[in-house]
Amino acid sequence: MVRIWMNRALLGLGWGALVTGIVGMALYFGLGRQREFAVLLASGASYLMLGALVGLLLFLLARGWRSAVVAGVVVAGVLWTQVPIFVSDGRAAGGPVVTVLQSNLLFGGADVDRIVRTVRDEQVDLLTVEELTAEAVTKFETAGLAALLPYRYVEPGGYGQGTGIYSRYPLRDTRKYDGFVMGNLGAVMEHPQRGPVAVFAFHPMPPPLDFAAWTAEMRRIREILDATTGPALVGADFNATRDHTAFRDLLRGEFASAAELVGAGPLPTYPTDKRWGPVIGIDHILIAGGTAEKVEAMTIAGSDHRAVLARTRLDG
Numbered sequence: 001m002v003r004i005w006m007n008r009a010l011l012g013l014g015w016g017a018l019v020t021g022i023v024g025m026a027l028y029f030g031l032g033r034q035r036e037f038a039v040l041l042a043s044g045a046s047y048l049m050l051g052a053l054v055g056l057l058l059f060l061l062a063r064g065w066r067s068a069v070v071a072g073v074v075v076a077g078v079l080w081t082q083v084p085i086f087v088s089d090g091r092a093a094g095g096p097v098v099t100v101l102q103s104n105l106l107f108g109g110a111d112v113d114r115i116v117r118t119v120r121d122e123q124v125d126l127l128t129v130e131e132l133t134a135e136a137v138t139k140f141e142t143a144g145l146a147a148l149l150p151y152r153y154v155e156p157g158g159y160g161q162g163t164g165i166y167s168r169y170p171l172r173d174t175r176k177y178d179g180f181v182m183g184n185l186g187a188v189m190e191h192p193q194r195g196p197v198a199v200f201a202f203h204p205m206p207p208p209l210d211f212a213a214w215t216a217e218m219r220r221i222r223e224i225l226d227a228t229t230g231p232a233l234v235g236a237d238f239n240a241t242r243d244h245t246a247f248r249d250l251l252r253g254e255f256a257s258a259a260e261l262v263g264a265g266p267l268p269t270y271p272t273d274k275r276w277g278p279v280i281g282i283d284h285i286l287i288a289g290g291t292a293e294k295v296e297a298m299t300i301a302g303s304d305h306r307a308v309l310a311r312t313r314l315d316g
Helices: 002-028 036-042 045-061 065-086 112-121 134-142 211-226 245-251 258-262
Strands: 097-104 126-130 151-155 163-167 171-176 185-191 195-202 232-237 283-288 290-299 306-314
Touching: 002 036, 002 045, 002 065, 036 045, 036 211, 045 065, 065 258, 097 112, 097 232, 097 283, 112 126, 112 134, 112 306, 126 195, 126 232, 151 171, 151 185, 163 171, 163 185, 163 195, 195 211, 211 232, 211 245, 245 283, 258 283, 258 290, 258 306, 283 290, 283 306
Parallel strands: 097 126, 195 232
Antiparallel strands: 097 306, 126 163, 151 163, 171 185, 185 195, 232 283, 290 306
C-alpha cells in the first residue's frame, strides 16, 4: 500500500515537472512572444526545460512507463535545442584574427582600468561598450585606451543611452541608427588585411522597461543585419538570451553567435551585482563571414554585466 501511494506521489510530481519542461519548450519556440510576461519568462526557458529531465527520472522511479515515454519524447526535444550550444561548430576560416571585447558599463561606472588592461593583454582589436557616459570616455582616455585602440566612434549619454565603438583600425561611414531609444551604432572598420568589415554596437531597450520598444528594436536590428553584406562583427547587450526567438531570428541569415560557434554553452553574463547571479546570457558577440576560436566571459567590477571576449577569425 505504501508503495502504491509513493508511486502515485512520484507520478504527480513527475507530471508537474514535465509540464514545467513543456512550458519551457513552448516559450523557447515563441509561445506568447507578443506578451511581456511570456518574453520575460522565456529568458530562463532553458532552466524550465530541466523539468522534463526531472519528470523522466521520477517516472522511472515510479515505474510509470507510459508517462516515461512521453517524458522521453520531451527530453529528446530539450536535448535537440540545448546540446548544440555545447558543441563546437567546427567551422574554419583562413583570414586574419580580430579579437572583440563587448562590455556594458552600467551607467559608466565599470572598472575602466580593468577593461583597458584586458584590451592590452588580450590584444583586442575591437571594443564595443554600452551605457557609455562622457565621464567614462574621459576615463578611457586617461587609462590609455587611445594608444591601444586609436580609432573611435562614441555617442556618450546619460543613464544607459550612451554607446561606443573603439578600434585598432580606421573607422569610416559611422552612423547612429534611428528608431532606437538608446544609442545603436554602426561603422566600417578598414582592416589592413581583410579590407572593409562592418562593425556594430547594439543596445535595445530592456523589455521590462519598455516591452514594445524592445520588440520593435529587435526587429530593427534584424533589418540592419539582413541588409549587411560581407564580413561583419557585432558586440551587443541585446537584453535577450538565446532562448528568445527575437534573438535567434538574428541568426537566421549570415550571422552566427560566437559563443555557439565554439560550444561555450549558455555563457551567463547578467546580473553580476546579485549574490545569485549571473544566470542569463544577454551579452553577445556575433560574426558574419568568419568564425570564432575562443569565447569567454569575465567579471568587470562596477558593472552588472560580465564582459564577453571573442577571438574571431574572418574568412580569407
